[in-house]
Amino acid sequence: MMDYDALLVQVLDLLQREQxxxxxxxxxxxxxDDETLxxxxxxxxxxxxxxxxxxxxxxxxxxxxxxxxxxPTRAEIRTELATASAMYQSMDMAFxxxxxxxxxxxxxGQ
Numbered sequence: 001m002m003d004y005d006a007l008l009v010q011v012l013d014l015l016q017r018e019q020x021x022x023x024x025x026x027x028x029x030x031x032x033d034d035e036t037l038x039x040x041x042x043x044x045x046x047x048x049x050x051x052x053x054x055x056x057x058x059x060x061x062x063x064x065x066x067x068x069x070x071x072p073t074r075a076e077i078r079t080e081l082a083t084a085s086a087m088y089q090s091m092d093m094a095f096x097x098x099x100x101x102x103x104x105x106x107x108x109g110q
Contacts, residue, residue, distance in 0.1 A: 004039070007032075011040055015051060015061045022058050078107050 010030060015021055027037055041059065044051040050063040072080070081104040088097040 004036075007036070008040070008043065011044070012050070015044075015059060016063070019061045020054075020058050023056075026059065074107060078104065081107060 007030065011026065014026075014029070023037060023041075026032060026040070027034075032040070041051075041053065044059065045053055050061065052060050052062050054060050081100055085097065085100045085104055087093075088100055
């Protein structure tokens, strides 16, 4: 059997993808014994709070479904570009300054 950390990575990947996995399926797919399954449940449900138990039958993902951040607003983009532009100008970074100013003008024109 693989070490616990490698097993945990596999279970987390499976659970994030499928959102719900029956304990019986986890045991079959990963060839887990009862003790290891209980360890995983305790770790994911109680210690890490990434999953919950459903009727003693199913492990349900409760963590974030995506690692992607929400898209920035136009105001946030404008602020970041203005900050970058000022920084490049103060540091005399001529290469990046025109590109940043062009991007800022494009965002402001929208």
